[in-house]
Amino acid sequence: MIERLLPAEVSCAATRAESVPDGILFPEEEALIAQSVAKRRNDFTTARACARRAMAGLGLPPVAVLHGHRGRPLWPEGIVGSLTHCNGYRAAALARATDVLSLGIDAEPHAPLPVDLRELITLPAERERIGPPAPEGAGEIHWDRVLFSAKESVFKTWYPVTGRELDFLEADLTFDRASGPDRAGGVDGPQVRIPAEGGFTARLLLTDPALPTTLHGRWRVEDGIIATAASVRSGWRENGES
Template identity: 55%
Template structure:
């Protein structure tokens, strides 16, 4: 599903938890999760298996994907990319730096955020906009609509902010707080579970435009977002 959010020149790969192979890690990668619990090791390996599938689409040989500051993936020279993992879904995306300066993807379970998190990750302007959606308003009052078309906008907002951070941080090495990006979602129709998003940055950095753009999709229990910054 992540491929539906990305331009054609971006290579991506994804897998669901139930059919995800453990994946083979390079020794350098093994060292990064040597003390982690089994669930974390599985997520780590599955995401990197997806990354190597994306790399192969560009003719790149299998190589370790190590971590920089704040867990930032370190990609082969001349490429930008992003990885994500959550319960039930792992994915990676990769593009040539000549096509994209920045790329961020994120996937989350399409379920309400834990109590108290909504207020932490959202701006007043975002809360006002999103509470106007029937699904979120219904959930807040205990009358959430039934059916697979439900979009948990609070969780989707969290995902979008993660995608913005993953795009921003490798280019700036500057922390970006949840309150420093104002997200607006656009739906393709009144009942759609996919569309576009814009992120107005409330913090500036040299060479970074004030607005980043991306896409979102809710499908089969997963809320996914992707943000791209053209070269």
């Protein structure tokens, strides 16, 4: 699913399995989770198996994926990428830095956000645009959770380039209408059929000269999972992005 949301230059790999046959860790990776509970180990291991499949898609040999501040994956020189995992979905996306400056992916269960979290991560204008929470089981898109996931993707794109934290309230997101063969409305239209997908625009309220002030991405809802992705191409200045 994640591969639908990123440029062709990005190599993606994903699994819905809790564990995979090629989920073998390098010793230095094993050391990072030696004391972790089973779920953490499964998430960590399957995400790294996806990362090595994505490396192979770029013609790279498999290497250990360690992590830096706040768990940010550390990639080989000249490679940018992102990992995500939630119950029922793990994925990796990698690209050469000559093609993509930065990218971020996120996956979440397709369910409403807790009310207190909704208030913490959304701006008043965003709440007005996405409307009230959809009832669980009503067959409607949970836009608050899509918004949360999209912001996670934006933040994963932002941090590796700037080295600065970006708060949830420092990006103002707007969603496009659902597009493609699954189109049946959008964030402001009724009866959005699932699966559905579309685009989003993030206006950054905290800016940095290393990135444009507006980031773009895509979202998709399918089989109980929300996937989102954002990316910035290398040479964005020459392409007139802002």
